[in-house]
Amino acid sequence: MRDGGTHSSWLSAAAIYRHPRVLAMLFLGFSAGLPFLLVGGTLSALLVERGVDIVAIGFFSWVSLSYALNFAWAPLVDSLSIPWLTRRLGKRRSWMLAAQLAIACGLLGVAATDPLTSLPLFIAAALLAAFGSATQDIAIDAYRIEAVEEERQGAMAAAYQLGYRIALLAAGAGALYLATYGPAATPEVGDWGFTYIFMAGLMSVGIITTLAIAEPDHKPRPAPDPSLRDQPAPVRLLHWVRAHVLAPIGEFVTRNGTTLGIGLILFICVFRLSDLLLAQMAYPFYFEMGFTREQVADASKLFGFFVTIFGAFVGGILVGRFGVLPPLVMAAVLVPVTNLGFAWLGSFPPQAEGTGTLLPQLYVIIGLDNLSGGLAGTCFIAFLSKLTSREFTATQYAAFTAIMQLPGRFLGGFSGKLVDEFGFTQFFLLAALAGVPAILGALWLLRHARRLRRTEERDSPCSAAQILP
Numbered sequence: 001m002r003d004g005g006t007h008s009s010w011l012s013a014a015a016i017y018r019h020p021r022v023l024a025m026l027f028l029g030f031s032a033g034l035p036f037l038l039v040g041g042t043l044s045a046l047l048v049e050r051g052v053d054i055v056a057i058g059f060f061s062w063v064s065l066s067y068a069l070n071f072a073w074a075p076l077v078d079s080l081s082i083p084w085l086t087r088r089l090g091k092r093r094s095w096m097l098a099a100q101l102a103i104a105c106g107l108l109g110v111a112a113t114d115p116l117t118s119l120p121l122f123i124a125a126a127l128l129a130a131f132g133s134a135t136q137d138i139a140i141d142a143y144r145i146e147a148v149e150e151e152r153q154g155a156m157a158a159a160y161q162l163g164y165r166i167a168l169l170a171a172g173a174g175a176l177y178l179a180t181y182g183p184a185a186t187p188e189v190g191d192w193g194f195t196y197i198f199m200a201g202l203m204s205v206g207i208i209t210t211l212a213i214a215e216p217d218h219k220p221r222p223a224p225d226p227s228l229r230d231q232p233a234p235v236r237l238l239h240w241v242r243a244h245v246l247a248p249i250g251e252f253v254t255r256n257g258t259t260l261g262i263g264l265i266l267f268i269c270v271f272r273l274s275d276l277l278l279a280q281m282a283y284p285f286y287f288e289m290g291f292t293r294e295q296v297a298d299a300s301k302l303f304g305f306f307v308t309i310f311g312a313f314v315g316g317i318l319v320g321r322f323g324v325l326p327p328l329v330m331a332a333v334l335v336p337v338t339n340l341g342f343a344w345l346g347s348f349p350p351q352a353e354g355t356g357t358l359l360p361q362l363y364v365i366i367g368l369d370n371l372s373g374g375l376a377g378t379c380f381i382a383f384l385s386k387l388t389s390r391e392f393t394a395t396q397y398a399a400f401t402a403i404m405q406l407p408g409r410f411l412g413g414f415s416g417k418l419v420d421e422f423g424f425t426q427f428f429l430l431a432a433l434a435g436v437p438a439i440l441g442a443l444w445l446l447r448h449a450r451r452l453r454r455t456e457e458r459d460s461p462c463s464a465a466q467i468l469p
Contacts, residue, residue, distance in 0.1 A: 021147045022155045024213050028096075028140050029163025030170075031206025035103050035133035037171040038199055039126055040064050043110070046179075046192045052115050063126050066134035068405050074398035075248070077138045090215030092146070095139040097210050102132030104203040111196035136206070141401075142393040145385045146216035154319025154327075157381035161312040161374065165305055171199060173301060248392035248399070255389065264387065267441035268403050271380060274336045274435030275373065276408025278428065281415050285342065285424050289358060290351040299362050304370040311374025318375075319382045325446055328383050331376035332442040336435025338372040339428060341365035346425035380404075 037043075043063075077095050081087070085094040109125025144156045178195040253261045286296045318327040345365050351357045384404075388396045411434075419427045 019148065019152060019155065021213070022152060022159050024209055025144060025147075025156050025159040026163040027205055027209040028143070029160035030167040031100060031163075031203065031209065032133070032137055032140050032160070033164035033167030034171050034199065034202055034206075035107070035129055035136075036067075036164075037168055038107060038110075038175065038196070039130040039133065042171055042175045043126060046110075046196075047115060049179075049192070050115055063123075063130045066127075066130040067137065068402055070134035070138055071395070071398040071402040073135070074138050074395045077135065078142070078248075078392060078394040089210075092139050092143040093210050093213065093215050096136060096143065097207065099132045099136035099139060100203050100206045100210065103129050103136065104200045104207075106130070106132055107196050107200035107203070111193045111200070138394045138398050141385075141397045143213075143216060145388050145393050145397065146390055147213075152320070153382040153385045154316040154324070154378055157319075157378045157385070158312045158316030160381070161377055162309050165309060165312075169301070169305060170202065175199060248389070248395040251389055251392060252387075252396060263441070263444070265403060267438070267445065268384070268400055269407050270434075270437040270441060271332065272404055273408050273411065273438065274339055274431050274433075275376070276405070277411055277415055277434050278339050278342065278431040281419055281424070281427060282342070284416075284419070285346070286362070288350065288424065289345065289348075289362075290355070291358070291362060295356065295359060295362070299359070299366045303363060304366050307367050307370040308374035308377075311371040311376075312378045313374075315375040315378030315382075319379060324379060324383050324386060325442070327375070328379045329439075329442040329446055331372065331379045332435070332438045334372035335376050336432040336439070338365070338368040339432045339435065341368050343425050343428035343432070346423075346428060 040063075081091070082094045082098055085098060088094070089097060106125050106127070106129025109128065110122065113122040113125060115122040140160075144160060145153070148156055175195050178198055179192050256264060282300075286300075291299075315327060315331070318330075342365055345358070345361050348358055348361065384397060384400045387400065415427070418430065422430070
């Protein structure tokens with residue numbers, strides 16, 4: 001049991017979800033998740049039905065790169081004020097509101113333009129929505145870390161995931177339903193204009209929440225040197241880069257030490273390798289095994305949704321009860337182990353399409369995969385949150401999430417080649433092996449708990465030492 005913050009019983013650990021800011025995070029998670037598919041998979045469906053060339057549709061996927069690259073402008077969100085808005089709402093809420101309004105405007109732009117006749121305007125609208133969404137992620141992540149004390153970070157992460165997953169249902173299946181059956185829908189092209197207008201209206205959930213919540217406390221930063229006002233622009237720019245780009249890096253290294261800092265970065269790089277590598281080939285595998293779209297949708301979208309949410313909330317309770325690192329070790333083991341279930345399913349002969357003879361096995365592997373994924377997501381978000389200094393919240397957390405995503409997404413591009421070379425079963429075994437470095441890294445952190453505690457200075461931002469039991 002940790003000192004001070006650990007709840008004394010499972011009941012009190014579960015009661016952590018009643019905190020008002022934890023409940024608010026549910027709605028902010030919805031606001032963060034809603035635009036993700038609307039500039040991704042749902043947008044691709046719109047382009048297909050509008051008759052856009054398949055090559056051009058592939059290029060549209062680059063719009064989503066905003067999410068992996070938002071660390072590049074995170075220092076601006078951390079340091080710059082928005083005229084009038086920041087003075088009225090505060091640093092985090094002003095950036096959230098500005099980003100939410102940009103998303104809504106971008107979605108309305110997508111609704112109002114035709115990609116066949118006004119492609120530049122359509123691309124600009126999609127980019128505005130994606131940029132606003134990636135910027136909103138920066139501000140919400142910073143708010144989540146700053147708004148509550150350490151022991152509630154797991155609950156904040158779980159509530160965020162629940163809201164995010166509900167939004168994915170709305171922007172995925174919900175958007176397809178609206179496009180098919182909404183006002184003025186036609187069998188040929190549906191009614192995507194109405195759908196995107198409706199989705200823009202759903203951004204009001206985030207806007208209302210942002211206006212209703214209170215601004216969190218921020219660690220004060222040193223006032224800018226008045227003498228810089230008289231310096232040339234390049235000198236002022238260099239000072240800003242040193243204070244808001246290099247300083248967050250230096251703070252992390254100083255707080256944790258060079259060796260531990262490098263170890264933590266490597267651990268962040270490899271934690272989701274197994275998961276991201278497998279994700280690219282899951283749906284091709286389902287169809288290769290003879291499952292229909294309806295069977296896959298029922299298992300992965302509906303059943304998988306509820307199992308993921310259950311796993312996420314279990315992760316939040318475990319973090320509140322035991323701290324971050326022990327549940328993180330468990331999650332690091334569960335993710336590759338449950339990925340072995342895909343290799344197990346691949347050992348069966350493919351079913352005749354639509355027969356459903358392998359449906360029990362499908363539900364088993366999707367259940368285990370989503371349970372471990374939800375639990376791992378909550379634990380890892382809490383882990384990254386507690387590694388983040390509240391002095392450089394937005395900048396450091398955005399950098400951590402970029403480090404987490406880029407290696408796995410890059411290697412995931414070769415997943416099709418691996419399947420073509422070795423087959424699905426061997427590929428899933430390789431994907432499970434890709435999780436071994438994460439297990440070793442988590443065990444290394446747990447084993448060195450006492451040594452890491454000694455690196456922590458009194459009243460300093462939370463380091464790896466403080467997340468250990």
